[in-house]
Amino acid sequence: MTDTLTAPAPQTKDVLTLRQPDDWHVHLRDGDMLNFCADYTARQFARAIVMPNLVPPITTEAMAAAYRDRILAALPEGRVFEPLMTAYLTDTIDPEEIARGFKSGVLTACKLYPANATTNSAHGVSDVKKIYGVLEKMQEIDMPLLVHGEVVSADIDIFDREAIFLEQILGPVIQAFPRLRVVLEHITTEDSVRFVEDGPDTIAATITAHHLRIDRNDMLVGGIRPHAYCLPVAKRRRHREALRAAAVSGNPKFFLGTDSAPHQRKDKESACGCAGIFSAPNAMESYAKTFEEMGALERLEGFASEFGPRFYQLPLNEGTITLRRRPQAIPDTLTVPGIEIVPFHAGEDVGWVFEG
Numbered sequence: 001m002t003d004t005l006t007a008p009a010p011q012t013k014d015v016l017t018l019r020q021p022d023d024w025h026v027h028l029r030d031g032d033m034l035n036f037c038a039d040y041t042a043r044q045f046a047r048a049i050v051m052p053n054l055v056p057p058i059t060t061e062a063m064a065a066a067y068r069d070r071i072l073a074a075l076p077e078g079r080v081f082e083p084l085m086t087a088y089l090t091d092t093i094d095p096e097e098i099a100r101g102f103k104s105g106v107l108t109a110c111k112l113y114p115a116n117a118t119t120n121s122a123h124g125v126s127d128v129k130k131i132y133g134v135l136e137k138m139q140e141i142d143m144p145l146l147v148h149g150e151v152v153s154a155d156i157d158i159f160d161r162e163a164i165f166l167e168q169i170l171g172p173v174i175q176a177f178p179r180l181r182v183v184l185e186h187i188t189t190e191d192s193v194r195f196v197e198d199g200p201d202t203i204a205a206t207i208t209a210h211h212l213r214i215d216r217n218d219m220l221v222g223g224i225r226p227h228a229y230c231l232p233v234a235k236r237r238r239h240r241e242a243l244r245a246a247a248v249s250g251n252p253k254f255f256l257g258t259d260s261a262p263h264q265r266k267d268k269e270s271a272c273g274c275a276g277i278f279s280a281p282n283a284m285e286s287y288a289k290t291f292e293e294m295g296a297l298e299r300l301e302g303f304a305s306e307f308g309p310r311f312y313q314l315p316l317n318e319g320t321i322t323l324r325r326r327p328q329a330i331p332d333t334l335t336v337p338g339i340e341i342v343p344f345h346a347g348e349d350v351g352w353v354f355e356g
């Protein structure tokens with residue numbers, strides 16, 4: 001009964017008008033790739049948490065400020081977009097540097113990559129105990145920690161790496177730093193859904209558009225599909241179902257983060273293909289398709305536009321966007337001279353169009 005009274009009005013229309021969303025986890029790269037991909041994110045999202053896994057990684061306030069300027073310079077004239085910058089935690093990063101960057105407003109959060117967990121994570125943290133001093137500082141200044149939640153030991157099966165991370169690393173971190181705000185990024189398992197649901201209010205999670213749609217069969221049945229390969233890797237169907245239920249639940253601990261991560265087609269269609277799915281061009285359409293399938297379009301706005309700012313303690317966006325239910329054939333590839341990328345949903349009809 002209470003639910004019916006408090007639930008937002010059902011969205012049954014063919015036109016969805018939402019408060020402008022933010023992307024709480026994206027890879028915008030650098031150089032030519034940045035110039036190619038940045039505006040796909042900026043046209044749909046007002047703000048985005050920008051991942052720092054460049055080569056070399058973003059580890060100082062000055063590097064983050066310079067990267068932010070390059071992102072803004074890559075956008076077309078007149079585009080309004082706010083990149084929210086992050087620092088890449090290493091074993092030796094200076095807590096005072098992080099604190100200065102946060103205080104000046106250049107840095108919004110820090111990212112924990114366990115060393116060698118994913119793309120450009122070689123400089124990541126080899127043992128979380130080594131950064132306990134940094135976490136202490138972050139807790140003190142109330143700076144969010146963003147976590148790539150996978151253990152990396154060679155003897156742990158890739159499909160188990162997220163669940164074991166919760167037990168071995170994240171559980172103890174949360175216990176040791178009870179006031180530290182933590183975002184468990186791009187969750188892929190039912191275990192993570194439960195961990196976040198059952199955890200304190202200091203912990204939240206982002207969910208990608210692709211993990212709401214693909215499971216490991218989509219990657220491996222009938223031939224190996226490198227464009228469905230990302231990290232954390234998609235798991236079995238029941239995990240995808242748990243993610244879908246969490247995303248549409250209206251629980252503010254779960255919010256949008258695309259983890260859009262472009263790689264050249266040749267680097268993905270290779271004997272050792274890169275991890276990452278480029279979902280930025282049609283991210284909101286993809287989420288709308290999933291929420292529609294779940295009969296929960298009225299919950300999309302909370303997930304995409306309200307719960308993230310609430311967790312990050314930032315104001316809600318004032319503007320709106322429009323999505324129209326209409327066939328939209330996604331191209332097989334996106335190409336400019338020197339770059340060819342296969343986007344998420346390539347060759348499919350996503351069923352919605354982002355109208356701006």
Ligand code: DOR
Nearest residue numbers: 118119230231261275276
């Ligand atoms: O699939 C992924 N791609 N997962 C990550 O964690 C990193 C990202 C990238 O940078 O390519």
Ligand code: ZN
Nearest residue numbers: 025027051259
């Ligand atoms: Zn990522």
